[in-house]
Amino acid sequence: MATLALDATDVAKRFGPVTALDGVSLAVAHGECVALVGESGSGKSTLLRAFNALTRPDRGLVRVDGHDVAAADPVALRRAIGYVPQDGGLLPHWTVARNVALVPVLMGRTDSKALASAALDSVGLAPGQFGGRWPHQLSGGQRQRVAFARALAAGPRIVLLDEPFGALDAITRGDIEDLFLTVRRRTGLAALLVTHDLHEAFLVADRVAVMHAGRIAQVDTPAVLLTSPATPYVAELLRRARVVTGATT
Amino acid sequence: MSRGRAVAWGGAVVVAVLIATAWTSARQAAPGDAGRPVVVGSKPFGESYLLAELFAQILEARGLPVRRTFGLGGTEIIFPALRQGAIDVFPEYTGSGLLVILKAPPVSDPAAVFDIVSREFARQYDVRWLAPLGFENTYAMSIRTEMAERLGLRTLSDFAAVSGEMRAGFTADFIGLPDGLPGLRAAYGLAPKTVSALAPAVKYQALVDGRVDIIDAYSTDGFLERYPLTVLVDDRRFFPPYDAAAVVRGALARERPAAVAALSELSGRLGVTRMRALNARVEVNGEPVALVARDALIDLGLVAGSTGAATPASARQETSLARYLWDRRMAIAAMSARHLWLAGVSLAGAILVGVSGGVALSRTRWAEPVTRGVGVLQTVPGIALLAFMLPVLGIGTAPAVAALFLYSLYPIVRNTVTGVRGADRGVIDAAEALGMTPWQVLAWVRVPLAIPVIMAGIRTAAVVNVGTATLAAFVGGGGLGDPIVAGLALADSRMVLSGAIPAAALAVLVDVSLAGVQRALTPAALRERLESGAAW
Numbered sequence: 130m131a132t133l134a135l136d137a138t139d140v141a142k143r144f145g146p147v148t149a150l151d152g153v154s155l156a157v158a159h160g161e162c163v164a165l166v167g168e169s170g171s172g173k174s175t176l177l178r179a180f181n182a183l184t185r186p187d188r189g190l191v192r193v194d195g196h197d198v199a200a201a202d203p204v205a206l207r208r209a210i211g212y213v214p215q216d217g218g219l220l221p222h223w224t225v226a227r228n229v230a231l232v233p234v235l236m237g238r239t240d241s242k243a244l245a246s247a248a249l250d251s252v253g254l255a256p257g258q259f260g261g262r263w264p265h266q267l268s269g270g271q272r273q274r275v276a277f278a279r280a281l282a283a284g285p286r287i288v289l290l291d292e293p294f295g296a297l298d299a300i301t302r303g304d305i306e307d308l309f310l311t312v313r314r315r316t317g318l319a320a321l322l323v324t325h326d327l328h329e330a331f332l333v334a335d336r337v338a339v340m341h342a343g344r345i346a347q348v349d350t351p352a353v354l355l356t357s358p359a360t361p362y363v364a365e366l367l368r369r370a371r372v373v374t375g376a377t378t
Numbered sequence: 379m380s381r382g383r384a385v386a387w388g389g390a391v392v393v394a395v396l397i398a399t400a401w402t403s404a405r406q407a408a409p410g411d412a413g414r415p416v417v418v419g420s421k422p423f424g425e426s427y428l429l430a431e432l433f434a435q436i437l438e439a440r441g442l443p444v445r446r447t448f449g450l451g452g453t454e455i456i457f458p459a460l461r462q463g464a465i466d467v468f469p470e471y472t473g474s475g476l477l478v479i480l481k482a483p484p485v486s487d488p489a490a491v492f493d494i495v496s497r498e499f500a501r502q503y504d505v506r507w508l509a510p511l512g513f514e515n516t517y518a519m520s521i522r523t524e525m526a527e528r529l530g531l532r533t534l535s536d537f538a539a540v541s542g543e544m545r546a547g548f549t550a551d552f553i554g555l556p557d558g559l560p561g562l563r564a565a566y567g568l569a570p571k572t573v574s575a576l577a578p579a580v581k582y583q584a585l586v587d588g589r590v591d592i593i594d595a596y597s598t599d600g601f602l603e604r605y606p607l608t609v610l611v612d613d614r615r616f617f618p619p620y621d622a623a624a625v626v627r628g629a630l631a632r633e634r635p636a637a638v639a640a641l642s643e644l645s646g647r648l649g650v651t652r653m654r655a656l657n658a659r660v661e662v663n664g665e666p667v668a669l670v671a672r673d674a675l676i677d678l679g680l681v682a683g684s685t686g687a688a689t690p691a692s693a694r695q696e697t698s699l700a701r702y703l704w705d706r707r708m709a710i711a712a713m714s715a716r717h718l719w720l721a722g723v724s725l726a727g728a729i730l731v732g733v734s735g736g737v738a739l740s741r742t743r744w745a746e747p748v749t750r751g752v753g754v755l756q757t758v759p760g761i762a763l764l765a766f767m768l769p770v771l772g773i774g775t776a777p778a779v780a781a782l783f784l785y786s787l788y789p790i791v792r793n794t795v796t797g798v799r800g801a802d803r804g805v806i807d808a809a810e811a812l813g814m815t816p817w818q819v820l821a822w823v824r825v826p827l828a829i830p831v832i833m834a835g836i837r838t839a840a841v842v843n844v845g846t847a848t849l850a851a852f853v854g855g856g857g858l859g860d861p862i863v864a865g866l867a868l869a870d871s872r873m874v875l876s877g878a879i880p881a882a883a884l885a886v887l888v889d890v891s892l893a894g895v896q897r898a899l900t901p902a903a904l905r906e907r908l909e910s911g912a913a914w
Contacts, residue, residue, distance in 0.1 A: 181811055183807070183810065183811055204813050204814075204815050205813070206813075207810070207811055207812060207813035208812070208813030209813075212808065212811040212812055214804060214807060214808050214811065215804070216804055217808075218804045218805055218807060218808025218809075218811075219805070219808070220805060220808075220809065220822075220823060221802075221805065221827070221903055221904065222826050222827060222901035222902075222903050222904055223903075224903075231812055231814075232812050232813060235812070235813050235814065235818070236813075263902075263903035264903070265903065276808075279812070280812075289811075
């Protein structure tokens with residue numbers, strides 16, 4: 130049996146009185162992109178962060194590429210997984226080139242500069258033009274491209290994205306979504322993407338997991354999800370998304 | 379955070395080494411040998427300077443080397459300094475010895491008081507009182523003569539009866555000491571409408587100008603005769619006798635009989651009239667203490683020479699402030715250098731400990747309690763802090779540096795903790811998620827991003843430090859506090875300014891240079907935001 134890229138079994142997590150995850154299971158195959166959708170507080174970010182050990186579940190098994198996260202060295206694990214947060218999370222006191230070279234440098238790679246240049250190129254930013262800039266000199270879309278480049282520079286096989294398109298305007302957002310699709314096609318990355326936008330999920334993901342109150346209500350391809358919602362909550366979510374679509378287009 | 383803990387331990391070791399070094403250097407001054415100078419101390423008021431200078435000059439006239447440590451901050455500093463052997467002799471008053479040091483009940487017979495203090499000081503402290511100098515300097519509760527006549531006030535009882543309408547201006551000591559306001563309140567029912575704490579140098583002016591109605595003058599003050607003032611009669615004989623005398627370390631008396639013999643030559647020679655005239659020359663005319671003391675010794679026939687009548691009596695008015703400062707430029711430069719040294723050493727220590735400690739603490743739950751504890755240190759008054767450290771650090775450089783170190787710590791620790799904790803959550807999250815170790819997050823992200831805030835704390839500490847370093851004068855630590863303390867004691871505003879102006883200039887200079895350092899250390903990308911005044 131081929132190992133899964135990401136794999137969670139019956140994972141639970143409480144923060145004080147709040148139950149963030151209430152027995153969640155999810156599998157992401159190598160090369161696959163799964164989107165986690167749901168409202169704020171549904172537990173989607175908590176689940177994402179369980180995979181790179183930023184949160185420690187109270188119960189359940191979390192595996193990355195077949196290895197138990199609880200037993201892994203978190204630092205080595207995180208270096209092997211790409212990560213793109215909302216707003217980029219670029220270090221404001223480092224240049225673009227240094228930000229992108231971060232993970233290769235952490236891994237002690239001597240070719241980190243070359244890797245950073247290649248990564249910048251791959252997201253459509255000329256290294257010569259952008260490498261020496263400071264993050265605050267970039268537009269929102271450029272910052273997000275740099276964040277992508279940083280996540281990809283060391284050539285991970287898995288990338289975690291936490292609302293990476295959330296703070297962008299519609300046009301920029303479309304560009305970055307295209308970029309994401311291109312990169313995935315080229316590299317065959319496995320990706321777990323948190324978003325609160327169903328349209329975006331349908332556009333970029335192979336399968337969509339709808340989260341509600343710490344549980345996964347349904348995981349299916351967009352087509353199946355649209356035709357046969359498993360619960361009234363999922364049906365309502367789809368209905369509302371359509372209403373929004375109708376109003377804006 | 380074991381690395382952070384290592385940093386904290388490193389900081390602690392550095393502090394320990396600093397304290398040990400300071401302690402050792404303080405100790406070196408202590409042990410006695412025949413060739414070393416006799417150390418003469420004084421309290422920070424005019425008559426004490428003058429008497430100490432008389433002690434110093436008679437010792438020198440008898441061939442004994444002398445070191446002067448004048449202006450030590452009050453009984454709580456000077457008496458422990460004597461017991462420790464940091465000084466050998468200082469002028470004291472029997473009444474203060476009885477009430478303040480022995481904390482005994484008041485006795486009104488002067489001979490009885492002298493008997494008690496000489497017996498008890500010898501027994502409890504191995505300190506000897508030499509025979510009194512010949513004058514008494516008691517409290518002279520003074521009011522404007524105009525008011526005394528208008529209201530028919532002659533005695534303290536008279537005044538107490540109307541004191542509910544009166545504004546008092548007392549020295550801080552007097553307000554707190556048992557032989558001061560608390561005692562008067564008990565003995566006479568004295569209850570002024572308001573009580574202001576006034577520096578000795580300004581209280582006469584405040585009284586004459588009508589800003590207060592009563593002050594605690596001293597019976598030998600030169601000012602008493604210069605203004606139309608009336609001294610209220612102590613009709614209930616509340617104030618004990620305050621006979622002035624030299625108090626010396628027992629060890630000095632045993633090992634250096636020549637010094638005691640020289641000092642004893644002054645016993646019984648200084649009458650109240652002479653003393654008041656001498657004080658007036660110093661405090662009112664502004665003549666140098668050394669000159670007045672020399673004239674007095676010549677007048678008394680204790681040293682040969684002619685009195686310095688040639689010196690202009692009121693030198694104070696005749697030269698401009700600029701000229702005065704220029705004439706003293708070498709001394710001011712030396713004091714400024716000393717001042718900077720005290721501030722620099724203490725600030726360096728505080729930066730080392732404050733930044734490393736703050737960084738180490740910031741990631742723990744101890745940050746807030748410890749920072750608050752350091753903040754409490756800030757509220758301890760300078761003299762109290764110095765008095766508290768005196769048993770360990772003695773007087774001189776060590777307690778001055780230690781006190782300044784402690785006063786500098788809070789803004790540095792507070793800003794370091796705030797800066798390190800205040801880093802943008804999203805940035806820290808990304809740094810962790812991409813595989814930085816906690817140490818890397820601290821060293822590469824949190825600390826560099828906190829530099830503007832940390833440097834702001836260091837600059838605050840530096841300016842406070844340079845301003846506070848004048849405190850060193852109270853423990854004989856030197857620096858620009860010396861002319862400030864002496865000038866206040868001698869009511870010489872130009873002398874005060876000769877310390878205060880350079881101290882202020884140094885504070886500005888230090889702040890400007892540190893602004894440069896801050897700019898250099900701040901990561902380039904943060905500079906624009908810093909300079910545009912963006913909040914961090």
